[in-house]
Amino acid sequence: MNIKPLIDYFNTLLPLNEEEEQFIEKIFKERQIKRRQFILQEGDVAKYNTFVVEGCLKMYYVDDKGKEHNLQFAIENWWIGDLGSFHSEKPSKLYIEAMERSIILQIRKEDQLQLFIKYPKFNRIFRVFTENALINIQERILQNISSTAEERYLDFLDRYPYFFQRISNVQIASYLGITPEFLSTIRKNLSKS
Amino acid sequence: MNIKPLIDYFNTLLPLNEEEEQFIEKIFKERQIKRRQFILQEGDVAKYNTFVVEGCLKMYYVDDKGKEHNLQFAIENWWIGDLGSFHSEKPSKLYIEAMERSIILQIRKEDQLQLFIKYPKFNRIFRVFTENALINIQERILQNISSTAEERYLDFLDRYPYFFQRISNVQIASYLGITPEFLSTIRKNLSKS
DNA sequence: AGTGACCTATAAGGTAGATTAAGAAAGAAG
């Protein structure tokens, strides 16, 4: 069981004791996911919150024309999940799919509630990184309503340079809210200057 | 001091005892804000987290061409603040301005930290509503990358019907990421059908 | 009653980005 990255992750925010570590180890389940395998599909209720140990996943929405719109990527040490469905227990409108062979750790909702009750410290940990996620996504909204596609692309490269060689331009375009064709012309213009 | 709405707000999430209520009352400060008054300006560090008792405020970014882009509105029982600046203690890039005469309750960062330490219950409360904020803003990102302006406008009216008579179309357009002129033509088209 | 500030509407012309289609290159699979 590949729990160490998760323990390390928690420890950077707030050191855990032996008992807490053991509880974490007990309630998180490891899964190996193949490329193109789904861990959530539209219509399912999101039963798990997911921590990525290795690999890369995307969460996206499919509109009525069948087009995919990437809401989020997740690589090593990131969390991914449809929080809305997880908490409301209503069917999700999203898909989560592995873009590479991945190793993930998952926790069920009832276990996460137990975790918060038994070890209130985790309320703090999860509060802090929910806040960080909120801060990041607020930046993204700001960009979407105030910047051009080219500016957003440059900012994306700046913010996530390690995605550049790892995920295709098709996926990046979908994340930025533009077509791959238009991203291609943006890239051409950038290479000229 | 107009603390009751805040206490009620906390109580709906997790009932408070006498001691907790008194502490809340002690650390939140009430302020009366005039229309057009700022509670945060670009370059300031966000020192407060703000709960709205009465009135209406907006948080926005001003781009290099001087255009305002509304990130968020807040009315009765909503929170508003630049979380990024509040936590990092770096200068904010945002403005928060009252659109109506308002009554707000503010807490300083050091008091909020005290609150979390003395009464860990509040970690849970703040975790829950940070999660809710995150869920909402994720929906908004999804719309921005996958829907037309008309669809976003209709969804906005559907989601926040009470804003319709309360804030101007100029402000709504800025929130949606379009120009007021284009919102006007959208409204014309909608009224035809 | 008059002035100014702000909001809404309308219209012409312009641009960012979408759509469609087609071809070349590079992986992945058999």
Added chain:
DNA sequence: CTTCTTTCTTAATCTACCTTATAGGTCACT
């Protein structure tokens, strides 16, 4: 190696949305 799938590119046409300009309406202030 061959076949199939996916990726990236280019180019023409189209559309959603922006820009600039003008004008009428409403409300606050004097």
